[in-house]
Amino acid sequence: MPSIHDTGRTDLHLIFPPQWSPFQPFLSTPSLKAYLEPKGHRVIQSDWNVGFYHYFIGRERLALAQRRLKHYVSVLSDEHAAYRGRAVYALAQLERYSELSRRVSKLKASRTCLHISEFKESVDAFNALLNAFSTAEPVIDVGTSSLAHPGVLSSFKALHHFIDNSNDNPFVDYFEQKLKNVRPPRFFGVSIIGGEQVVAGLTLCRVLKRTFPDVPIVIGGSVLSRLVEKDKWLRELFGTYFDFVCRYEGEQPMDAFLSSNDPKRDKTPNLAYIEDGGELVMSPLCEPLGMDDIPTPDYSDLAFAEYLSPHLVLPLLTTRGCYWGKCAFCYHGMIYQDRYRMRSAEMVARDVLRLHEQYGVRHFAFNDEALPPRLFKRLPQVIPPNRFFFTALYKFEKIFTPAVFREM
Numbered sequence: 001m002p003s004i005h006d007t008g009r010t011d012l013h014l015i016f017p018p019q020w021s022p023f024q025p026f027l028s029t030p031s032l033k034a035y036l037e038p039k040g041h042r043v044i045q046s047d048w049n050v051g052f053y054h055y056f057i058g059r060e061r062l063a064l065a066q067r068r069l070k071h072y073v074s075v076l077s078d079e080h081a082a083y084r085g086r087a088v089y090a091l092a093q094l095e096r097y098s099e100l101s102r103r104v105s106k107l108k109a110s111r112t113c114l115h116i117s118e119f120k121e122s123v124d125a126f127n128a129l130l131n132a133f134s135t136a137e138p139v140i141d142v143g144t145s146s147l148a149h150p151g152v153l154s155s156f157k158a159l160h161h162f163i164d165n166s167n168d169n170p171f172v173d174y175f176e177q178k179l180k181n182v183r184p185p186r187f188f189g190v191s192i193i194g195g196e197q198v199v200a201g202l203t204l205c206r207v208l209k210r211t212f213p214d215v216p217i218v219i220g221g222s223v224l225s226r227l228v229e230k231d232k233w234l235r236e237l238f239g240t241y242f243d244f245v246c247r248y249e250g251e252q253p254m255d256a257f258l259s260s261n262d263p264k265r266d267k268t269p270n271l272a273y274i275e276d277g278g279e280l281v282m283s284p285l286c287e288p289l290g291m292d293d294i295p296t297p298d299y300s301d302l303a304f305a306e307y308l309s310p311h312l313v314l315p316l317l318t319t320r321g322c323y324w325g326k327c328a329f330c331y332h333g334m335i336y337q338d339r340y341r342m343r344s345a346e347m348v349a350r351d352v353l354r355l356h357e358q359y360g361v362r363h364f365a366f367n368d369e370a371l372p373p374r375l376f377k378r379l380p381q382v383i384p385p386n387r388f389f390f391t392a393l394y395k396f397e398k399i400f401t402p403a404v405f406r407e408m
């Protein structure tokens, strides 16, 4: 276990893996960084989701994609005529690579969002490139809000095979390139907040383990928090991919974790790990923070210019849990230990003004599952009028892009 007395070393390098929206940052690692840094921990964060989009449709991968597509066209039999047709179409799209790339880059121009036809052209071009490059992939299919990988999660054998197969798994090369510029911290933290991130997130863990075998990895986020409790078979992933799971909300547990020389001995709360004897241990949960005790998210380190959006849009969360909480099928509240909490309108207004001062941002997305009417009646009274734009949809493309435009 790395010592807390090491000097000059980053304590925690938080990485956000694909797949998530490439249109705006996420909230998980900025929330953690904002809480941990004032406690004296050195934390850096990287968004390797948006970077993956640029890599995946980048000119450097064009020749590989074209070579694979030509191969598919020449070898696929009539039995696979549909995929052969898709490959022919993808090759035709890639003939227009320069033009399509230019249109995609316009997604970042403020003028584009003022003209719906230009915006549609740019979104269509982005989808065309994603579709063409995905057609060239043996396994994965990348969309603006999806990552398909048929069969990869059907068994551990299929998962391990895909993760270690650098021909089929483009995340391997991408993460290896990213890690060339990384210095080893005391710990890596990988944030997996959506099911679409599992395969890329575990690939990242594998590449981290190969590159920095002495640096323990902590997985945070809702997905593993839920699974580790329900599915004890997950123990198969410990050691090979990660060393700890930080369950539920991460602020206080990660503060205790980074402050300890031996989190197992010190019974750091909210952890799951494998004891030396092979037993899966889940340490007791701590009391969740009050919403007004949570600092304004810290988005520093993130490369805002990479997001495919005409204006920077930052996410905020005004509640943890759901004020309604009555839908029988819903397990959203579980990640918050079924403790619903609401931030005061004054604190939300302070977040907005602080982030505006720090980054010049005027566009915000409320990521809440369900917005409490009580809060949103009060907000206009405390936020200066006519200066900011708010949306309650966290996937930016859904604001502007009707489903039909996303279809190829």
Ligand code: SF4
Pocket: 322, 323, 324, 325, 326, 327, 330, 331, 332, 369, 370
């Ligand atoms: S989060 Fe949505 S689905 Fe879940 S209880 Fe609240 S309103 Fe219902």
